[in-house]
Amino acid sequence: MQRLTGGEAVVKTLISLGVKTLFGLPGVQNDWLYNALYDHRDDLQVIHTRHEQGAAYMGLGHALATGERTVFNVVPGPGLLNASAAMATAYALNAKLLCLAGQIPSKSIGRDLGALHEINDQLDIIKSLTKWAARVNSPAEAPMLIREAFRQMVSGRPRPVGLEIPMDILQSAAMVDIDQDVGAPYRPPLDDDAVESAAKLLGHALAPMIFVGSGAQDVSDHVRELAEALQAPVVGYRTGMGVADARSYLSLHQPAARELWMKADVVLAIGTNMRVPMQNWSKKHIPAIIRIDIDPISHTKFLPPEIAITAYAEDALPGLRKQLEQHNRKRASRKVELEAVRVGWLKRISILEPQLGFLRVIREELGENGILVDELTQIGFASRIAYPVYNPRTFISTGYQGTLGYGFPTALGVKVAKPDAPVISVTGDGGFMFGVQELATGVQHKIPLIVLLFNNNQYGNVQQMQKNDYGGRVIATDLHNPDFVRMAEAFGAQGIRAQTPEEVRKAIRQGQDVDVPTIVEIPVGDMPSVDQFR
Numbered sequence: 406m407q408r409l410t411g412g413e414a415v416v417k418t419l420i421s422l423g424v425k426t427l428f429g430l431p432g433v434q435n436d437w438l439y440n441a442l443y444d445h446r447d448d449l450q451v452i453h454t455r456h457e458q459g460a461a462y463m464g465l466g467h468a469l470a471t472g473e474r475t476v477f478n479v480v481p482g483p484g485l486l487n488a489s490a491a492m493a494t495a496y497a498l499n500a501k502l503l504c505l506a507g508q509i510p511s512k513s514i515g516r517d518l519g520a521l522h523e524i525n526d527q528l529d530i531i532k533s534l535t536k537w538a539a540r541v542n543s544p545a546e547a548p549m550l551i552r553e554a555f556r557q558m559v560s561g562r563p564r565p566v567g568l569e570i571p572m573d574i575l576q577s578a579a580m581v582d583i584d585q586d587v588g589a590p591y592r593p594p595l596d597d598d599a600v601e602s603a604a605k606l607l608g609h610a611l612a613p614m615i616f617v618g619s620g621a622q623d624v625s626d627h628v629r630e631l632a633e634a635l636q637a638p639v640v641g642y643r644t645g646m647g648v649a650d651a652r653s654y655l656s657l658h659q660p661a662a663r664e665l666w667m668k669a670d671v672v673l674a675i676g677t678n679m680r681v682p683m684q685n686w687s688k689k690h691i692p693a694i695i696r697i698d699i700d701p702i703s704h705t706k707f708l709p710p711e712i713a714i715t716a717y718a719e720d721a722l723p724g725l726r727k728q729l730e731q732h733n734r735k736r737a738s739r740k741v742e743l744e745a746v747r748v749g750w751l752k753r754i755s756i757l758e759p760q761l762g763f764l765r766v767i768r769e770e771l772g773e774n775g776i777l778v779d780e781l782t783q784i785g786f787a788s789r790i791a792y793p794v795y796n797p798r799t800f801i802s803t804g805y806q807g808t809l810g811y812g813f814p815t816a817l818g819v820k821v822a823k824p825d826a827p828v829i830s831v832t833g834d835g836g837f838m839f840g841v842q843e844l845a846t847g848v849q850h851k852i853p854l855i856v857l858l859f860n861n862n863q864y865g866n867v868q869q870m871q872k873n874d875y876g877g878r879v880i881a882t883d884l885h886n887p888d889f890v891r892m893a894e895a896f897g898a899q900g901i902r903a904q905t906p907e908e909v910r911k912a913i914r915q916g917q918d919v920d921v922p923t924i925v926e927i928p929v930g931d932m933p934s935v936d937q938f939r
Contacts, residue, residue, distance in 0.1 A: 412437035429478035434507035437575035461491030466818025482522030497806035531567035538567035608732030610671035620676015627722035651793030661750035683707035760787035780812030782833030810839025855916035893924035
C-alpha cells in the first residue's frame with residue numbers, strides 16, 4: 406500500500422502493466438495525471454499531439470501494428486468528442502485501445518452547472534464507442550479499474566474500452582494498492598466435438614476455401630499449414646490481408662475469389678464476418694460454412710453456419726489441424742489452377758493505372774516487413790485489391806468504418822510502434838488535411854514517417870460519383886490546397902514533389918535518411934475507379 410494521488414495511481418498502474426507509450430493532449434482536468442507522467446517520464450513516454458483526434462488515431466495505429474494494448478488520454482467534453490471518430494474506427498477494427506478521459510469535478514457531474522468542458526452523460530457517450538467503460542471514483546479504485554479495463558479489452562472479442570477520471574480524483578490522495586488482482590481474461594472453453602466435426606467436413610470437402618479477417622492476424626502459421634493440407638485458397642480483404650503471404654499461390658485478394666466461391670462446397674471463416682461474400686455472393690451460391698470466431702454474435706449475423714466454434718483462433722486451429730490429419734482426403738496440388746486465377750485477376754485489374762505502378766514501387770521499397778497504411782483515396786482503394794502483403798500487421802486499413810482522414814495520424818502511431826520498420830502512408834489531399842496539424846507532432850517527436858500525398862485538388866472519389874452517377878452535378882468537392890512541399894518544409898519536415906513512380910521511389914529512399922516526416926506530393930488527375938471490381 407502506498408499513499409498516492411489519483412494521477413500517480415494511474416501512471417504507476419500503467420507502468421506495472423507494461424505500457425511504455427501514452428498518446429495524449431493535456432488540459433486542466435488532467436493536470437495531476439501529467440504531473441505524475443512528468444515524475445515517471447523515464448518509464449512512460451508521452452507523445453503529445455496537436456489535436457485529440459491525433460492522439461486517438463496514433464494510439465489506434467500503435468495498437469494495430471503491435472496487437473498490444475495501447476492507451477491514449479484526452480480532456481473531457483470537446484476533447485473526448487474530438488477523439489470519437491478514432492474510437493469508432495478502433496471499435497470497427499477490434500483494436501486493443503484504452504481511452505483515458507478526464508472529467509469535471511465529481512460533485513458537478515450531472516448537475517448542469519456549466520463547468521468547463523461539461524457535457525451531458527459523458528460516460529454514456531464513451532460506452533457507445535467501446536465494449537466496456539467505467540468511472541474512477543477514488544484514487545484507491547484506479548488500479549483495479551485500469552486492470553479491469555485491460556482485462557475487458559482482451560476478454561472475448563478485443564475492442565476498445567474507456568475510463569473517465571474526475572479531476573478531483575486525480576488530485577486527491579489515498580492509500581492505494583497498485584497490484585490488485587482482477588483475474589484472468591475470459592477465454593471460452595474449446596468445443597472439441599465441434600472441432601472434430603469441422604475437421605471431418607473440411608477433410609471430405611472437394612473444393613474448400615478459407616477466409617480470414619483481423620481475428621486471424623496472430624495465427625498466420627496455423628492458417629498456412631491448414632491451407633496447404635487442404636489445398637484451399639486463403640482469402641483476405643482489408644483487415645485479413647497479410648495472414649497468408651501474398652507470394653503463395655494459395656493467397657488471393659477477395660474479389661479474385663468470387664468464382665471460386667461459386668464452386669466451393671465448404672468455406673472456413675477465421676475471425677471474419679465475410680461481409681461481401683455473405684451479403685452478395687451468397688445470393689447465387691451458399692456453401693457449407695464453418696466459423697471460428699471469439700464473438701458468438703458474429704456466427705449468425707448474416708447466415709447460420711453449418712458449424713460454429715466460439716474460440717480464439719490460436720486455441721482452435723492447432724486441434725483442427727491435428728484432427729484434419731485423420732479425416733483429410735488425398736489431395737493434388739491446386740497450384741496451376743490457383744496461379745491461373747491470380748494471373749487472371751492481375752490481367753483484369755491492369756487498367757488501374759497509375760495506381761498499380763505506384764503500388765509496385767511501394768511494395769518493392771518497403772521490403773519484407775515494411776508497413777503500408779491506406780486511406781480513403783484511389784491509391785488506398787486499389788491497395789485493398791491489388792497490393793501484395795507478405796506478413797501479418799503490415800497492412801493497416803479502416804475496415805468497414807471507412808474513416809476519411811484517419812490514415813496520416815494513424816500511420817504516425819504505427820511508426821512509433823515500429824521505429825525500425827519503414828512505414829508509408831498513402832493519402833489524398835482531402836484526407837491528409839483532416840490531420841495536417843500532426844505534421845508538427847511528427848517533427849517534434851522525430852517520427853520519420855513517409856507520406857505519399859496524391860493531390861488532385863478534389864474530394865476525388867465523391868466528385869467521381871457526382872460526375873458518373875448524378876449527371877455531372879459537381880458540388881462541394883473541389884479543393885483549394887497549399888503548396889504541400891513548402892508547407893512541409895515550414896513545419897520542419899522534408900518536402901518532395903514527384904511525378905512518376907520512379908521519382909516516388911527516389912523520394913521514398915530520401916525519406917529513409919531523415920529523422921522527421923517526409924511529405925511526397927504527387928500531382929495526379931482522375932484515376933480509374935476501383936468500384937467496378939468489388
